[in-house]
Amino acid sequence: MVRTVFITGATSGIGKACAEKFASAGDNIIINGRRKDRLAELENSLQNNYNVKVFESIFDVQNKEEVFAAVNNLPEEWKGIDILINNAGLALGRDYFDEADLDDWETMLQTNVNGLLYVSKAVIPLMTKRNSGHIINLGSVAGKEMYEKGNVYCVSKAAVDAISKTMRIDLLQHRIKVTAIHPGAVETEFALVRYKGDKTKASDTYKGFTPLTAMDIAETIYYTASLPPHVCINDLVITAISQANAIYFKKD
Numbered sequence: 001m002v003r004t005v006f007i008t009g010a011t012s013g014i015g016k017a018c019a020e021k022f023a024s025a026g027d028n029i030i031i032n033g034r035r036k037d038r039l040a041e042l043e044n045s046l047q048n049n050y051n052v053k054v055f056e057s058i059f060d061v062q063n064k065e066e067v068f069a070a071v072n073n074l075p076e077e078w079k080g081i082d083i084l085i086n087n088a089g090l091a092l093g094r095d096y097f098d099e100a101d102l103d104d105w106e107t108m109l110q111t112n113v114n115g116l117l118y119v120s121k122a123v124i125p126l127m128t129k130r131n132s133g134h135i136i137n138l139g140s141v142a143g144k145e146m147y148e149k150g151n152v153y154c155v156s157k158a159a160v161d162a163i164s165k166t167m168r169i170d171l172l173q174h175r176i177k178v179t180a181i182h183p184g185a186v187e188t189e190f191a192l193v194r195y196k197g198d199k200t201k202a203s204d205t206y207k208g209f210t211p212l213t214a215m216d217i218a219e220t221i222y223y224t225a226s227l228p229p230h231v232c233i234n235d236l237v238i239t240a241i242s243q244a245n246a247i248y249f250k251k252d
Contacts, residue, residue: 005147006030006081006227008119009088013188014138017218018085019046025222028053030078032070032088032119034060044046061088061115062174064109073124080130081166084123086116086137087235089160091153091212105152114164127176134177134225134232137164141184141237145246154246157182177232179224184239184246185211193238208251209242 005022009015011033019029023046031046033039036058043054059066089112092104120135127133130176142150143157164180171178191202217238224233242250 003027003082004030004080004113004120005083005085006032006057006123007085007087008032010042010220011035013087013190014183015085015087016042017214018087019090019219020049021215021218021222022083022225023050023054025226026050026052027083028055029058030055030057030074030081032059032061033056034058035088036183046163061119062110064114064118067115067118071119071126073246075178077226079126081123081126081133083134083136084120084127085221086135088115088119089138089156091190092196094149094194095151100151102197103144108152108156109167112153113159113163114158120167124171126173128171130252131175132229133174134179135167135171136179136181136221136225137167139182141182141239141243141246144182144237147246150246164235168232179221179233180235181217181221181224182235182237183212183217184237184243185209185238186214186247187211188214209249210240212238212240 005027007015007018010019010031019031019042023029029046030053031039031042039056039058046052046054057070059070061067092107093101130146137160139160140157142154144163146154161180165179168178187206191205195201220238
């Protein structure tokens with residue numbers, strides 16, 4: 001069966017890897033992002049490599065009006081969303097609480113928490129109509145254990161954990177699956193964004209061990225989305241073998 005998969009933050013990292021993984025299995029993909037050039041490039045790649053249908057949905061998850069307008073105005077053939085992957089998110093700064101930038105805090109909360117809520121609230125009615133669907137939320141080990149200088153990033157991912165649990169309870173009546181995926185260190189643009197373009201600090205993040213890749217997470221997500229209808233993986237933490245949790249690493 002060909003499914004329709006809606007992926008936020010699909011222009012890079014885990015979101016892009018998810019688009020490639022699901023498209024390689026023959027699923028049709030709605031790709032979201034803010035960068036039109038990257039979305040167009042990804043659309044061409046998916047169509048040429050996998051011969052699937054792709055729909056670009058350009059909006060910023062932080063903007064409530066843009067989110068609801070984009071989802072409400074989807075063409076009819078794209079409204080049968082089977083899987084929503086709430087992947088859009090970021091970390092900004094690595095500072096002590098008293099030294100952190102308020103703008104960084106607000107951007108993280110608006111993207112990681114409010115953005116996830118907006119997109120979910122817009123898409124869920126399309127699932128409840130059919131009494132089926134699967135929502136996959138990208139959390140982090142940072143939402144499971146707090147660490148020094150993680151402050152509001154940790155808070156935002158703890159919120160994703162809590163939101164996923166409450167969603168799962170409230171959507172039971174509609175037979176909608178909810179899965180939360182909590183990755184450890186994944187080598188993507190994550191660190192470069194967190195350190196605001198400082199390539200040295202970004203590369204130091206992954207020094208001394210082999211981190212996860214975006215495709216490692218995409219393959220895990222694909223697995224959780226491909227189980228029998230009566231099976232739901234609720235909560236899954238995944239790390240590299242060198243990482244025990246958000247705090248403990250064994251580096252070379």
